[in-house]
Amino acid sequence: MKQTRTRVNGVAVGCVDAADRGLQYGDGLFETMGVRDGQVSSWPRHMARLLAGCQRLGIQAVDDGQLAHEAAGLLAGTERGVLKLIVTRGSGGRGYRVPENAEPRRILQLHPWPDFPPAAGEAGVAVRLCSTRLSHNPLLAGIKHLNRLEQVLARREWDDSHIAEGLLLDIDGRLVEGTMSNLFLVRDEVLLTPDLRRCGVAGIMRSIILEHAERQSLGAEIRSLDSADLLAADEVFLCNSLIGIWPVSAVDGRQFRKGAVTDRLQQLLQARQDDGNVWRP
16 A cells, blocks of 8 residues: 545545634544554554543544444555544534534544664664653543644654654653653563653553553553653653554663563563454454
């Protein structure tokens, strides 16, 4: 697959209504899913987060069966790619007031698989600390809403191909996440990951890793972390639904090595069959 395919409310079109509230106000949500061997990874988990986000924003719940049907048509004949699902509140007039009887708009896009560094999973990647800070908003924390301006501004901070990701802190200087990933530290063989109750996205892969840690009796803590914790870590890695786990090899010049805990988690993920969460259209 070399080109992006798009369906809007099940129809093969390449545009949306200019009055769509997702375009006008960022009023909506999205999910990004990996397609491997014709299967969509963690489909039920993504649907659960999407529906929870709809409830949080007061968007009329979408029919996950309908989404599955539309995704199946879009994915026909695809072995590998990236499925992006966007749900907006729909179209409405000018102004912030939510229109009555707004009908959600479903936008599905199938993208080619990204050109990730081939050795990232083993050799690791270099990252940097961004100067852009994330604001606090507990109402939006955890969900994957459409307003990604903070991430866009952070990603503008570097244009060095050797830097794979930027790490984001909040306005109090606490570690939160990467621009496109969640963050884990390992210290004394205990997993540490930032508390996301004030900002950040609660990633699907993050939740899977925490579940694996519990099943494997690996110590894991969700808590406040800062840049000093980062520099004191024995291991550091990033995760999301597409990259899986990437060890961090350097943060602004501080060198790290891929350690035993990171390696163990990678092996667990490779051996896992998504615990029933793989969906084949």
